[in-house]
Amino acid sequence: xxxxxxxxxxxxxxxxxxxxxxxxxxxxxxxxxxxxxxxxxxxxxxxxxxxxxxxxxxxxxxxxxxxxxxxxxxxxxxxxxxxxxxxxxxxxxxxxxxxxxxxxxxxxxxxx
Amino acid sequence: xxxxxxxxxxxxxxxxxxxxxxxxxxxxxxxxxxxxxxxxxxxxxxxxxxxxxxxxxxxxxxxxxxxxxxxxxxxxxxxxxxxxxxxxxxxxxxxxxxxxxxxxxxxxxxxxxxx
Numbered sequence: 512x513x514x515x516x517x518x519x520x521x522x523x524x525x526x527x528x529x530x531x532x533x534x535x536x537x538x539x540x541x542x543x544x545x546x547x548x549x550x551x552x553x554x555x556x557x558x559x560x561x562x563x564x565x566x567x568x569x570x571x572x573x574x575x576x577x578x579x580x581x582x583x584x585x586x587x588x589x590x591x592x593x594x595x596x597x598x599x600x601x602x603x604x605x606x607x608x609x610x611x612x613x614x615x616x617x618x619x620x621x622x623x
Numbered sequence: 624x625x626x627x628x629x630x631x632x633x634x635x636x637x638x639x640x641x642x643x644x645x646x647x648x649x650x651x652x653x654x655x656x657x658x659x660x661x662x663x664x665x666x667x668x669x670x671x672x673x674x675x676x677x678x679x680x681x682x683x684x685x686x687x688x689x690x691x692x693x694x695x696x697x698x699x700x701x702x703x704x705x706x707x708x709x710x711x712x713x714x715x716x717x718x719x720x721x722x723x724x725x726x727x728x729x730x731x732x733x734x735x736x737x738x
Binding site: 515544546552553554555556559597599610611613614615616 | 627656663664665666667668671679714716726727728729730731732
């Protein structure tokens with residue numbers, strides 16, 4: 512079982528829809544990152560959070576430390592939101608402290 | 624301010640040839656990471672530097688991969704000799720702090736194709 516699991520793997524939405532991407536993890540963490548990767552492009556950091564909720568424009572990220580779960584929400588989705596969204600956790604233990612464990616990503620396609 | 628700069632963006636080589644990738648992190652960032660990303664997968668750590676010291680290279684295939692970060696600024700990742708399975712995108716990232724609170728900044732990646 513992967514230490515970081517994302518769902519769904521693929522998501523197709525119509526423009527304007529509310530989108531939720533989920534991330535569950537099984538390790539102790541000090542922070543969780545949501546990242547965005549466009550085809551052929553580099554990775555952009557969207558959020559880094561260790562508790563509660565953060566909002567930036569149409570993007571909202573939440574984390575529940577007790578349940579080891581985080582969600583990324585996109586309101587009023589737009590075709591330019593089409594990308595791969597990656598969840599990554601920063602471990603808080605052992606020799607890998609400070610390293611990130613990445614999920615496999617959720618490929619989002621927003622149709623006009 | 625310039626972001627993380629990587630070169631080359633694309634490289635096509637034949638197997639058994641050597642290849643090198645270069646990364647210039649954001650100015651002042653003491654932590655530098657090299658990741659490998661295969662198609663449809665998340666990035667996998669190859670090596671992490673704190674300044675010029677490699678603090679985690681446990682996932683680096685040391686028989687053919689090597690990396691250096693002289694003077695604790697830019698870094699090179701080398702593969703010699705390359706194998707077909709090395710085809711991937713090699714990502715460099717940097718952060719200001721190595722542990723709890725460092726936001727990550729990624730380069731555009733170097734896409735390697737081994738024929």
